[in-house]
Amino acid sequence: MTLDSLATERARVQQLEAELEEMTVMLAQSWDQLVSLMQDAPGPPNSTTDIVPFLESIMAALDAPMGAVYLLDRGDQPADWFVIPSEGVSFTALRASLNAALERCEAITVVAIDTLSGYPSAWLLTPLVVSGRAIGVVGVGFANADHEFKVGDKALVRRMTERVASQIIAASLRESEAREAKIAHELQIAGLIQRSTQPIHYPQINGIDLAVDWRPASIVGGDAWGWVQQPNNVLAVFMVDVAGKGLPAALGAVSLHTLIKMALRLGLTPVEVLRHVNSEVYETYTAADLLATAVILSLDLSSGLLMQANAGHPPTLIRRGDEWLRWRSTAPPLGVLASIEPELHALALDADELVIVYSDGLTELKTDSGFWGEAGLKRAAELAFGQSAKQVLRAILESAQTAMLRGADEDDQTILCLQYLGR
Amino acid sequence: MKIVSYGDALIIQADERLDASTNQQMKEHWQRAASFPFLIVDLENTTFIDSVGLATLVSGLKLARQRGGELILVNPSENVRIIFDLTHMDRVFQIAPTIQAALALAANRKN
Helix, strand or coil: CCHHHHHHHHHHHHHHHHHHHHHHHHHHHHHHHHHHHHHCCCCCCCCHHHCHHHHHHHHHHHCCCEEEEEECCCCCCCCEEEEECCCCCCHHHHHHHHHHHHHHCCCEEEEEEECCCCCEEEEEEEEEEECCEEEEEEEEEECCCCCCCCHHHHHHHHHHHHHHHHHHHHHHHHHHHHHHHHHHHHHHHHHHHHHHHCCCCCCCCCCEEEEEEEECCCCCCCEEEEEEEECCCEEEEEEEEECCCHHHHHHHHHHHHHHHHHHHHCCCCHHHHHHHHHHHHHHHHHHHCCCEEEEEEEEECCCCEEEEEEEECCCEEEEECCEEEEECCCECCECCCCCCCCCCEEEECCCCCEEEEECHHHHCCEECCEECHHHHHHHHHHCCCCCCHHHHHHHHHHHHHHHCCCCCCCCCEEEEEEEECCC | CEEEEECCEEEEECCCEECCCCHHHHHHHHHHCCCCCEEEEECCCCCEECHHHHHHHHHHHHHHHHCCCEEEEECCCHHHHHHHHHHCHHHCCEEECCHHHHHHHHHHHHC
8 A cells, every 4th residue: 555545545534434433413402402393202293393492403413504494294184394594594495405305305405495595495305204104304404505405414304304203293193192091981981871861770569570681892882672561561672783892882772772762761652663663763773784683572471461573683483382382573774764664573471481682693693603593592482481581592502602613703682581480 | 995986876895794893994995985985895705793893884774765765685694684674674774685676776866
């Protein structure tokens, strides 16, 4: 190696050392300025002004007199920009270059952008990348169009924009967690409200034995049941199943529960109740694309006369002797047609005859040989014939639990067993 | 889900399942196709329908009637027929054995 080349190499090393020193100082300065901001975790960028403190830090670190932040539209908020100084930088002149940095998703240097004073300037534009997507650009500018951005400048701006991006990601995550927690809390409240509408006590009436299991698929559900003691020693029971799951179905079930209960309290018959409730909900259900099945039974405890009206609900099962009677739906579900005219089923129950009403969540349970079905339900009930309604119910639930495929999706399930004990 | 148009009828071949997993797609198709008063839903391949699937078909029926048309179901499978029967929906929908028969029903209705 010659003396000349040695001198050249030494000069290069000195230059690199100087650049490294400069970079270290800049990083230290910028870090000092950022620390206070880092301690107050920022929220997601609602506007460019949320990012201005970071921009000012970057400008200070590079000793840049001009800066700009540009954020793309964020769904509910339009695209937004901010320049420093506001009277010195033309956003319009910058816009094409900002978009170029966004499209390339990498830092670019641009010279000869006109400032508002008419002089050309030099800019370093670095995209703000969140989860692999450029959501905006941070830029720093110098009034001297010949200004050269050093490797250290670019590295510093890149690191700081990465830092801003990670803060945004963390803040978005926190916000999304908070939103989820709020939704979960509201769902819990909705669940409590729905539970409060479901009967806690069974009617204390001589002549019947009643057992019910109401089981929403999650915190809330689209099934509901209830009972009303009507004049002249008549007990009415009902079950509804609103299509779908979650809050819309639960709201539908709660409102339907209230409507049916009120109509029954007015002493209306099962057919009248379904007719009136259908016309009441038709328009709302049409707007909301909802439908609901409903079945209403009334039992005259003096005579044993059982009556039913059924709108789209699974058949009511009545055990008479060695046979099952099936009372099928005689009208489409509520909300399908503007008016319905269900037919009335009626028969006089004998002592110890069993009536089972259920929602399709039970019969549509998946087993390893297909759906559990009405056949599965009947078989299970037959295991406990001659026992109390509660024991029949338990036998059905235990069989369903055993037959159900593990891990299969479950729907809301409601089952009601009513035994008439005689006059 | 396969979709074709014929005259003023939109013919939709429904998927194997008609439930919450497919209802949105089906609704979007017929809501976008505002110029088609007749919606023909081919249920030949549909082996499962739940209450959400029924609600989707009802929504299509109401939409078609608002447009002066009708929703006609084609060749439902045995499983689907049982559900229509149990829910009394077989009295609500017009059901045709083939797409040609459904188109003929639509043409009659138009005249």
